[in-house]
Amino acid sequence: MKAVPRTRSLPALLLAALALALTTLFAPAASADTSVSTIAQALRKSPVYVDPAARDQLSAADADTLATRIKDADKPLFIAVLPAGYPTGNLFADLRSATGVTGLYGIRLGDRFDARADSSVMSATARQNLVGSVQGEDAKAQLTDFTDRALANMGGHAPRSWGGSAAGGGSTTALITTAAVLVAAGGGAYALVRRNRRRREDEQRAALDRLRVVVDEDITAFGEELDRLDFHPSEAGADDTMRADYERALDAYETAKQRMAAARRPEDVRSVTEAVEDGRFSLAQLAARREGRPLPERRPPCFFDPRHGPSVTDATWTPPGGAPREVPVCAADATRLADGRDPVIREVDTDYGRRPYWDAGPAYGPWAGGYFGGGLLPGLLVGTLLGSVMATPSYAADYGTGYGDFGGGDFGAGGYEGGDVSGTDFDPGDFGGGFGDGGGFDGGGGGGDFGGDF
Template sequence: MALALAVMAVLWAGVPRAEAATSISTVAEELRRNPVYVDPAMSAQLPPTEAAELSRQIKDADKPLFIAVLPADQPTRNLFTDLRTATGVTGAYAVRLGDRFDARADASVLPRTAVRNLVTSVQGEDARTQLADFTDRALVTMRGSAPAGWDGVERGGTVSTTALITAGAVLVASGAGAYALVRRGRSRREAEQQAALEKLRVVVDEDITAYGEELDRLDFHPAEAGADDAMRADYERALDSYDQAKQYMAEARRPEDVRLVTETLEDGRFSLARLAARREGRPLPERRPPCFFDPRHGPSVADEEWTPPGGAPRRVPVCAADRIRLADGLDPQIREVATDGGRRPYWDAGPAYGPWAGGYFGGGLLPGLLAGTLLGSMMATPSYAAAYGAGYGDFGGYEGGDVSGADFSPADFGDFGMGGGFGGGDFGGGDFGGF
């Protein structure tokens, strides 16, 4: 028996074993020290000298670009999301996986369209050319600065003499001035966000009050004759939405927090519309966005053509009352808000109303609805994406290179509902997971 076990042990020792996948924690740890990580098994694709040159180029550009070259059998499920979470730095992440390539980025660093176009432009190239071309093109487009952990650190974890001399010269020349400048920049940004939040607070409080008045006018009691469980459920959801909206607004600390408030109010009004239909014996309404002219009007009933002053025609969701007004050639009842120049329609009141509108209408609807308006024009510019994020209301709490840890939205990071995978398993190859 002992002899048989010994023979089996020898035979087992001679059987090739599959290499374990590279730990995401290992890759993330290396990327926090250096912008380029090459798995030892993949050094033939990107030799150390070329990896070092690519790393130097990224550092010199002072951009938060991370590149990883991993084996083909590396699991792809949630790879980008897990890598972004483990690294914890706002930036753009590019991965060469065997002979496949793809990338994701925080919206404050690179918009989704830019990521898609950059990835498409290098498909089919060999590893060295592909990574070099992607880096060249991405660095020109990216926003943000490199993380501080990269300064003067080589892959082996030692600090180069040149880096020390350079760092010393910079410190002597600038002293505390650079630090003070960064602090002033962050303080200015925080002050701007607080000012925007206070503007939004007035408008959202009006929305919450209007919704509360709707509930007060509602002639319904859960125990009344004819009430059934479905009606009571709609009523309970409507009440919960009111309480949740007040709580979310009380907890709001940044302008993007307002989006959750208006999403909740929109949910509540839809519950009220369902309750009304059940009580009146009508078919349940389909889920539609609120009235474009004033979300307090409730869910829309149709899309109608409308032309803003000086703008192009577009179809917008309208409530029943505004649909009649438009058919009669009258102006709709438009939600106006206070500005320095007097009361204006919310779409002409500045970028702070992006989160408010985004909660009601969702990011996918806004570009078409707001085309040609002041808010729509601002949202289409790179400066809006840099300051407020690319999600039509997502201000983004961190800029490129900031350490955010796990505080990021996978949707904002560009995983497009795929959970961080590569298009549901189709990594690269022209199908980038719903780009």
């Protein structure tokens, strides 16, 4: 009799099918649910996307908190949290193309992190420095720090498609948007404009309060210079030109105090520091006349701290991670640089401690503009956080214009402001290189010395 082949029992077949189903269900590999198109679609609705396979990296509550913070700041910042095995080839360029929105894109991929940005939102140097500053942190701390620092230094506005303030609220956003359209004639549009205006006023007021501390220090220092000079119009040897110098200095001192008291927006501060600088130059002229020295040349103040007084020469200086540039310096700082020592730099308070004023945020643009106006300021600030922010098209709307030409060359901002829908019309160089190349690592868009490859 011919042998009959043995077949597997029904229970064994069922177990095998169940194991295959479980393996497929929990496989970490990317699927249609984690395609770039899916991520882009989610980011058009909310600024934070967490892949289902990466939920252990960032909880839903933490993602909602980040999303709310970004929306409240009205900035085009996009955050994606993806599993470690997600494909990285052309990830940023593909995501930017699929999303179609000008902005800053940060991606946490396993325990790695990198970011790319349109140049109209943040310069390559600022973005590299920002990425490098958060390397090595755990997911929540890293994304929180990156978000806070990015929002303080980036340009642009949030895309209109975000709508509400909770991550993943697509259906709710649609209902709110529909309702807003229906009641717009009844005042909905007016309320929205009023809310945005109030938020902008609150932001400007906070920036002005921070500036007021620095400007008051400048005015106080100028007043102390007046006292130290100890000039009396009736003293022996005083002539009309000396008295005129002294009167101009006194007038500048009073003008600076009055303008600061009347300031209502950050951009108003520029006229204050202009007055202080005019007064300091008058004092320099008076001192030269009293001592019988040649009258000083009208030069900008010392770049490192305008309280040092008018500069006496230009010196080559290279900021950390930046390119060399010629800056106006006082005699003391010129000597320090010539001896290989660090200059005495003006530091101000920030949310992250004391920082040089050029790395302290956009509010210091009007302050610096009063001291270094015209075409001088862009060359001095190139590669710094302040210079990068002032290069964005949105800066003038918040802090005023007239600080020199930030429009071309290294400060070119591109055609679209952050938050605008440009589709695939963007500079591929802003998003080039593989994942990990943009934070000062090897590859396209690198630079700096943050170390470590991905």
